[in-house]
Amino acid sequence: MSDDPTTVPVLDGGFLALDGAFASDLAVVNAARVSFNSTSSAMEERDEGLIRYLMRDRHGSPFEHGYFRFLVKAPIFVVREHHRHRAGHSYNEWSGRYSRIEAEFYVPDYVRTQVGKPGAYTFESVAPDVRESARAEIAGQAESAFAAYERMLEQGVAKEVARTVLPLSMFTKYFWSCNPRSLMHFCSLRNSEHAQFEIRQYAEAAEAFLAQLMPSTHAAFLANGRSAP
Amino acid sequence: MSDDPTTVPVLDGGFLALDGAFASDLAVVNAARVSFNSTSSAMEERDEGLIRYLMRDRHGSPFEHGYFRFLVKAPIFVVREHHRHRAGHSYNEWSGRYSRIEAEFYVPDYVRTQVGKPGAYTFESVAPDVRESARAEIAGQAESAFAAYERMLEQGVAKEVARTVLPLSMFTKYFWSCNPRSLMHFCSLRNSEHAQFEIRQYAEAAEAFLAQLMPSTHAAFLANGRSAP
Amino acid sequence: MSDDPTTVPVLDGGFLALDGAFASDLAVVNAARVSFNSTSSAMEERDEGLIRYLMRDRHGSPFEHGYFRFLVKAPIFVVREHHRHRAGHSYNEWSGRYSRIEAEFYVPDYVRTQVGKPGAYTFESVAPDVRESARAEIAGQAESAFAAYERMLEQGVAKEVARTVLPLSMFTKYFWSCNPRSLMHFCSLRNSEHAQFEIRQYAEAAEAFLAQLMPSTHAAFLANGRSAP
Amino acid sequence: MSDDPTTVPVLDGGFLALDGAFASDLAVVNAARVSFNSTSSAMEERDEGLIRYLMRDRHGSPFEHGYFRFLVKAPIFVVREHHRHRAGHSYNEWSGRYSRIEAEFYVPDYVRTQVGKPGAYTFESVAPDVRESARAEIAGQAESAFAAYERMLEQGVAKEVARTVLPLSMFTKYFWSCNPRSLMHFCSLRNSEHAQFEIRQYAEAAEAFLAQLMPSTHAAFLANGRSAP
Incomplete structure (x- = not known):
């Protein structure tokens, strides 16, 4: 980019x-x-x-x-x-803690499922509909978490507290x-x-x-x- | 405990x-x-x-x-x-990646706001109503994220992908x-x-x-x- | 011991x-x-x-x-x-630097020679007479160095200077x-x-x-x- | 240099x-x-x-x-x-171990003595005659050790053994x-x-x-x- x-x-x-x-x-x-x-x-x-x-x-x-x-x-x-x-x-x-987080989140292109036995897993793409619904879940949670983050900041909650709602994505x-x-x-x-x-x-x-x-x-x-x- | x-x-x-x-x-x-x-x-x-x-x-x-x-x-x-x-x-x-996450999240008892100038911040408790609304936001996001996590697992999405919706709490x-x-x-x-x-x-x-x-x-x-x- | x-x-x-x-x-x-x-x-x-x-x-x-x-x-x-x-x-x-060294030195029991080509050396014991003469060299140098060390200390030379004569053994x-x-x-x-x-x-x-x-x-x-x- | x-x-x-x-x-x-x-x-x-x-x-x-x-x-x-x-x-x-050492040794220009109490030492130059005798001791031990090193190498002793006579200088x-x-x-x-x-x-x-x-x-x-x- x-x-x-x-x-x-x-x-x-x-x-x-x-x-x-x-x-x-x-x-x-x-x-x-x-x-x-x-x-x-x-x-x-x-x-x-x-x-x-x-x-x-x-x-x-x-x-x-x-x-x-x-x-x-x-x-x-x-x-x-x-x-x-x-x-x-x-x-x-x-x-x-020190600066405002920006609303950038990772939504995977490659949504996969685990196949095989523990210790010997491999991965395969999920079906297209599962992929779309997973991507929507991940994007949706990120948006919802970020909106909660911003509402807390508006109410004066410290950044270091408000950020705890943000997802691993x-x-x-x-x-x-x-x-x-x-x-x-x-x-x-x-x-x-x-x-x-x-x-x-x-x-x-x-x-x-x-x-x-x-x-x-x-x-x-x-x-x-x-x-x- | x-x-x-x-x-x-x-x-x-x-x-x-x-x-x-x-x-x-x-x-x-x-x-x-x-x-x-x-x-x-x-x-x-x-x-x-x-x-x-x-x-x-x-x-x-x-x-x-x-x-x-x-x-x-x-x-x-x-x-x-x-x-x-x-x-x-x-x-x-x-x-x-390897094991299912359990639904345990931290909801702060001490919700605070930042006062003072950059580099010399201190913290003070927020007003009781702000505290309650922040705690509700944090708990609510955690629940919602965990529900999304479980829905994705049910659909067969790999744990390592599904977990990315979970919050820092x-x-x-x-x-x-x-x-x-x-x-x-x-x-x-x-x-x-x-x-x-x-x-x-x-x-x-x-x-x-x-x-x-x-x-x-x-x-x-x-x-x-x-x-x- | x-x-x-x-x-x-x-x-x-x-x-x-x-x-x-x-x-x-x-x-x-x-x-x-x-x-x-x-x-x-x-x-x-x-x-x-x-x-x-x-x-x-x-x-x-x-x-x-x-x-x-x-x-x-x-x-x-x-x-x-x-x-x-x-x-x-x-x-x-x-x-x-801080304390007096004691007169203890290592004299190898196993005196060896290098055989083979660079990168693929092996070792073999030397002949008995070479062994004895090497052991005598090593012990002799240690004694002589320690005596010099002590003479310098007696003359008031700092330990950190005098020790520099002592051998790697x-x-x-x-x-x-x-x-x-x-x-x-x-x-x-x-x-x-x-x-x-x-x-x-x-x-x-x-x-x-x-x-x-x-x-x-x-x-x-x-x-x-x-x-x- | x-x-x-x-x-x-x-x-x-x-x-x-x-x-x-x-x-x-x-x-x-x-x-x-x-x-x-x-x-x-x-x-x-x-x-x-x-x-x-x-x-x-x-x-x-x-x-x-x-x-x-x-x-x-x-x-x-x-x-x-x-x-x-x-x-x-x-x-x-x-x-x-792998290569022959060269005959280069440090002989201090600044030969000093320790003055003061343990934990609070300072250093002072020694008298000129002590300095000369210390420098002669240090140089003499180095020469003698190096000669012993070379004699051992000539007799076929492995470098890793012979080097143990060499001094910290x-x-x-x-x-x-x-x-x-x-x-x-x-x-x-x-x-x-x-x-x-x-x-x-x-x-x-x-x-x-x-x-x-x-x-x-x-x-x-x-x-x-x-x-x-």
């Missing part, structure tokens, strides 16, 4: 924007080679092999010497999963900083068929920036079955 | 329970004294002074050699603030582990007049366990203006 | 002592089951399978809800490798706290054929306490090829 | 080089303002006040959205103090990554009169880069008595 090439629309109404980065495959290589007292100013051919080796044998620390900063707009139920990730991750988020915004290693941990768990569809869209978008800025690292990550070091 | 003496009711419907702990003032003292190659098996009188000194001069690492584990039941808007705390904190929470449950230093960081920010009323109740309950198990550490924390080392 | 059953001699002159712990398989199970809002007060048979599943699929957070505290005496070259481990680890160590002592997950990370890297012989002895000793206090977790760790979640 | 303007000589033989950075005052401001859903593309005048407020009230998370990467050459006794700093810090160091090299908040924590403890002279030189050099890249943050840090948020 932006001309900025670093902003990627995610879901209906959200986005993930690369606010800045300082990340390269060379920094991984140098952090590994410093253990032999040997660093260089450019990648060499054999360095791809070194990166694959570090990834495979789970030598994780060389992947910490880089930086990504994202600005993310996502529904709260996604944010709650995202902010589970602690080591190497930093967050600052829009606060409903509400959009919020936050800065997210991480290093390449913590980004890969996030992607290994969230850009996965076991992750919820919605957070996976954000993880895919973030992983694309990893692939762009650190192509050898990303190739090794894929070759390693997306298992983070 | 429990006969278990380690479970403390918090808010209307929530609790904070000490699920276990391994924490003592002696461990702080020994971690400090090991720098002089001198540890002991019991606190001595001068050790209170040592703890006060460590706290005041922000020597934080000796306060990391202990452990608290809590089981917490709190509304989601509280949990979101709690889980901001990352370094030295571990969490595992009830998931609305919904109760959830989680295990929380931390060390004494990270517990003090939590208390310094959340058992504070700047914190939201609701999370402060949890922080007070947690701080009482710190006071009980590590009385000298807690006294030094208070003497230090509740500034964590 | 101690009658205390929780102190394990390691190397010639060192030890690893369990100073205290609060750790159980049940805490892992409960931290996982809370996601289904279902916790219990005792392990059930199926819970071993749950632990194996968590380990295999790298669901690491349930393994953070426990605590181990060790007192360790080790040579500095071992400590430097140990203290690389950061996330979930806390340390406090004897300081040569010098023994030091420290408290080490960690959670079960961070302990397994340490063991996966250090109780390994790729680790240096000396640190491996400490990692083996620490892993034995994990096996004792969390037998199902340890069994799953082994079944997982000692790959930490 | 380098024409590279980002390499700062530290001590006799060491250095601290800024290998790269992605850090600005604006990122602090935006991370704070996102809580009001208000970010901007340039600093405004009032933003300095915001940074001072965040520093003073210890709102630390907005200072995590930046990145510094240094290459450091320092004696081992300095590195051991440095690597105590864990949260928000990443390190990769030259390894004496030996120079090593490492990459160090941190965020502005963790950098300030390091500087608050190590660019301090309580820190050892040698590590303080490194902390001063690192703090100069903070001042250069984040002038408003650094000014607020100073105004706060160098107490990190």
